[in-house]
Amino acid sequence: MNFLLRFHFFILASLLCLAWFVPRFGDHWFRRVEGFGTRFARKKGAVVVSIALATILLRVALLWAMPVPVPSVHDEFSYLLAGDTFAHGRLANLPHPMWLFLETFHVLPHPTYASMYPPAQGGVLAFGQVLGNPWIGVLLSMAAMGAAVTWAMQAWLPPRWALLFGALLVLRVGLTSDWMNSYWGGAVAATGGALVIGALPRIRKRLRLGDAVLMSLGAALLANSRPLEGLIFCAPVAAAAIAWLFSKRGPAAAVALPRMIMPIAVVLIATLGFMAYYNWRVTGSALLFPEALDHRVYVNYPLFLWQARKPALRYNNAQFEYLYNVLWQKAYPRTLVRSLVWKSHVLWLFFVGSALTIPLVAFPWVLKDRRMRLLVVQCVISGLGLLAVSWLYPHYAAPLTVTLFILLAQAMRHLRLWKVHRRPVGVALCRLVVLLTVARVPFIVAYRLENPGSPWGLERTRLTRQLEETPGEQLVLVRYGPQHNVDHEWVYNGADLNGAKTVWARDIPGQDLEPLLDYYRDRKVWILEADVFPAQLRPYDGGATHR
Numbered sequence: 174m175n176f177l178l179r180f181h182f183f184i185l186a187s188l189l190c191l192a193w194f195v196p197r198f199g200d201h202w203f204r205r206v207e208g209f210g211t212r213f214a215r216k217k218g219a220v221v222v223s224i225a226l227a228t229i230l231l232r233v234a235l236l237w238a239m240p241v242p243v244p245s246v247h248d249e250f251s252y253l254l255a256g257d258t259f260a261h262g263r264l265a266n267l268p269h270p271m272w273l274f275l276e277t278f279h280v281l282p283h284p285t286y287a288s289m290y291p292p293a294q295g296g297v298l299a300f301g302q303v304l305g306n307p308w309i310g311v312l313l314s315m316a317a318m319g320a321a322v323t324w325a326m327q328a329w330l331p332p333r334w335a336l337l338f339g340a341l342l343v344l345r346v347g348l349t350s351d352w353m354n355s356y357w358g359g360a361v362a363a364t365g366g367a368l369v370i371g372a373l374p375r376i377r378k379r380l381r382l383g384d385a386v387l388m389s390l391g392a393a394l395l396a397n398s399r400p401l402e403g404l405i406f407c408a409p410v411a412a413a414a415i416a417w418l419f420s421k422r423g424p425a426a427a428v429a430l431p432r433m434i435m436p437i438a439v440v441l442i443a444t445l446g447f448m449a450y451y452n453w454r455v456t457g458s459a460l461l462f463p464e465a466l467d468h469r470v471y472v473n474y475p476l477f478l479w480q481a482r483k484p485a486l487r488y489n490n491a492q493f494e495y496l497y498n499v500l501w502q503k504a505y506p507r508t509l510v511r512s513l514v515w516k517s518h519v520l521w522l523f524f525v526g527s528a529l530t531i532p533l534v535a536f537p538w539v540l541k542d543r544r545m546r547l548l549v550v551q552c553v554i555s556g557l558g559l560l561a562v563s564w565l566y567p568h569y570a571a572p573l574t575v576t577l578f579i580l581l582a583q584a585m586r587h588l589r590l591w592k593v594h595r596r597p598v599g600v601a602l603c604r605l606v607v608l609l610t611v612a613r614v615p616f617i618v619a620y621r622l623e624n625p626g627s628p629w630g631l632e633r634t635r636l637t638r639q640l641e642e643t644p645g646e647q648l649v650l651v652r653y654g655p656q657h658n659v660d661h662e663w664v665y666n667g668a669d670l671n672g673a674k675t676v677w678a679r680d681i682p683g684q685d686l687e688p689l690l691d692y693y694r695d696r697k698v699w700i701l702e703a704d705v706f707p708a709q710l711r712p713y714d715g716g717a718t719h720r
Contacts, residue, residue, distance in 0.1 A: 196601035203604055207333075214332035221327075224339045225320040228347045229312060235348065239621045241308045242354045245630025248290070249356040250665035251279035253307060255288035255295025258668040260302040264292070264454040269670050273489060274678040274689045277664045278496070281463055286670070287455045289467035293398035294358035307356060314360040315353050319343050321364045322575045325371025329544075329579050330586075337607070338582040341529070342574075344610050349617040350523065352568065358398065359568035365394030365403065366572035369410055370548075370579070376433060377417055380424055385433045389440035395572055396444055400462075405558040406572040409551040474501050477561050478512060490681050496659045509560075516565045523567035524577050528609035531602055532585035539583050548576050629661040632707055639710075640675045640699075648689075648696040650680040650713065654704035663703055 214220055232239075244250055258266055265285035269275055272282035281287050288295060301310025323339030330338075346352060352359035368391025375384040395403025417423050418433075449459035456466045468476065471493065473483040485498045521530075539545055555573050559565055585606065591599030625631070640647045651663040664677045678689060680700070690698065698713035 196596050196598050198601070199604075210336055211333045214336040217324075217327050217332060217335075220332070220336050220339065221320045221324050224323045224343060225316040227340075228316040228319045228343050231343070232312060232315070232348055232353060235618060238618045239349070239354060240625070241306065242356070243626055243630045243634040244356055245627035245633070246355065246357060247278040247660070247662060250277070250662070251288040251290055252294050252298060252356050252358065254280060254665070254668065255290060255292060256298025256302055256307050256310070258287060259292070259295055259299035261668050263668065264451055266668050266670070271670075271678070271689050271692050273684070274681065274686075275664065275666060275670065275676075276489060276493075276679070277666075278493075278662055279467065280665075281455065281467060284457045285455050286668075287463060289463045291397045291400060291462075291464070292451055293361045293394055294356075297358070297361060298356060311353065311356060311358075311360070314358075314364070315347050318352075318360040318363045318367070318574070319347050321367035321371070322578060325367040325575045326579055326582065328371050328374040329548075330582050334582045334586060338578050341607070341610050342578055344614055345526070345529070346524070346574070348614060349621070350567075352571075354621075357568065359571045361394055362398040362403065362568065362571035363574040365391040365398060366406055367391065367575040368394070369407060370575045373410055373414060376414070380428065380432050382432050382436055385436045386440060389437040389444075393440060393444040396448060399569065399572055401562075402555065402558060402569055402572050405555050406551065409547060409554055413547050471497060473497055474563060476563055478509060478563060479561075490679055491655070492653060492657060492659050492662070495657075500659065512563075513560060516559060519565055519567060520559075520570055524570075524574070525581070526613070528606050528613065529581055531606050532581055532588050535584045535587035535591070536580075538587040539580060542583060545580065545583055548580055552576055552580065628706070629658075633661075633663060636701075636708060636710060637675065643697070646673075646696045647675040647699060648693045649675060649677050649699045649701050649710070650686070651677060651701045651703050652680040657704050661703070663701060663708075 244253060258264070265287040268283040268286055272286070276282050279289050281289055297310040297314045298307040299310070301307040301313070304310070319339060319342055322342055323335055326335035326338055329335075350359075351357075352363075368387045370391075372384045372388035372391065375381070376388065392403070392407055395406065418429055423429070424433075452462055453459045455463045471486070471488070473486045474497070475482055482502075488494050488497070525533075540549060552573065555570070555576075559570055562569070585603050589599045589603045591602070640649065649663075664679050666677055667673050670676060676693065676696070680686065699710050700713050702709040702711075
């Protein structure tokens with residue numbers, strides 16, 4: 174790995190030298206491609222559709238190297254439960270009488286059996302499940318994200334730059350990232366952020382009803398995917414919109430009321446009503462979010478950096494004890510500086526990388542662009558919000574995707590104008606950014622070929638399929654050892670705990686299995702030894718069926 178890292182920086186340094194000393198290298202061919210792109214970019218509707226189609230077609234074309242992903246992370250199974258629940262026509266499931274043996278991470282066992290997460294990503298997976306596979310929903314949501322971000326950039330940037338960075342978004346995030354190749358999302362919140370940001374300049378320019386509806390729909394997506402980050406993201410936009418309404422350049426009240434204020438109010442009120450109803454159906458209280466309930470019952474580490482640690486909680490099984498009382502306590506970032514460094518690295522690695530770092534040398538010029546100030550302020554405020562929470566994964570920052578790519582595009586516009594002794598060094602550096610982004614894709618594909626996924630996730634999927642092909646209904650008692658890796662959680666089930674072909678349950682030391690075995694008396698019972706590889710599945714010692 175160290176050799177590959179050094180080789181990567183050697184190649185990067187060599188290409189930077191080439192761009193510096195021979196900036197006109199390949200100029201004839203680049204001009205032809207850029208000319209075609211400039212002409213095509215003027216067809217804005219066609220560009221948006223093309224970005225969506227390119228996301229789908231390119232990812233499908235890569236299925237030979239990157240097959241449909243298998244779930245392996247706690248969050249993915251929880252989102253899949255939400256998708257399965259919605260696909261069954263329910264917002265939540267009745268609590269199960271044997272919930273003690275079925276209890277698992279990030280899933281509420283009561284007052285209802287449901288995912289703890291907001292419903293938007295579950296809705297995407299449910300749509301895919303109805304079409305044949307939950308991952309189809311992921312694929313379509315990524316296409317929608319690419320289209321929405323490109324549409325938003327068309328309102329802030331010249332058409333050719335919107336086309337270019339829409340394509341770079343597909344290559345950087347849309348094909349090989351975890352957002353496309355897992356089930357825990359990112360695209361829904363990124364789409365919501367793009368609708369909000371893309372609608373604002375259009376409303377200022379023409380004040381059309383459709384743009385106001387799209388802005389409020391974007392806010393609704395954020396509220397039902399990343400509610401906290403979405404609220405922080407929308408606050409500067411709302412302030413800018415209100416300031417514009419009351420400014421001298423703002424519209425008359427008689428015009429703004431039916432075209433902007435009323436449609437936004439109607440959609441947002443409907444959104445709040447849905448959220449309250451969803452909370453009520455899942456937690457029993459319109460004001461209690463499922464994730465808040467899960468944190469109240471299970472989580473003992475502070476959610477925000479300024480909060481004090483909670484006393485250790487007691488759980489029903491050793492796996493919960495270890496995850497919450499040991500593992501997460503050790504991983505908790507204890508200082509503001511450590512948190513800032515770690516989170517900056519996470520976001521840089523996902524959104525920017527080596528290639529898109531090059532335009533950042535021109536970022537000081539972006540700060541002078543009056544039109545970009547709102548986006549810079551939004552980035553700062555959202556960044557502070559992300560810094561305040563204890564944990565960070567790239568999909569936490571998904572609403573900021575559109576803002577980051579607009580600012581990167583604006584930085585590259587400034588970079589393209591740079592000349593050294595009349596040599597177009599900036600043009601060469603911009604072309605290098607594009608080439609490096611394109612060249613990154615085959616390397617990621619090659620890596621995925623050698624590392625097709627979590628070995629444990631693949632093993633669980635294999636055994637699940639084996640059990641699905643076994644005659645009759647199955648009950649699998651999962652037996653964990655004292656050194657079990659809690660990231661490898663076998664006990665995840667779908668929405669129908671009574672009618673499912675296979676039900677996974679915990680074999681809890683010291684806990685009488687008789688009630689569980691009696692409840693599922695008509696099923697073939699297996700014991701899974703989870704801490705050997707490959708996992709060992711054998712008939713339950715008491716017999717094939719317990720009666």
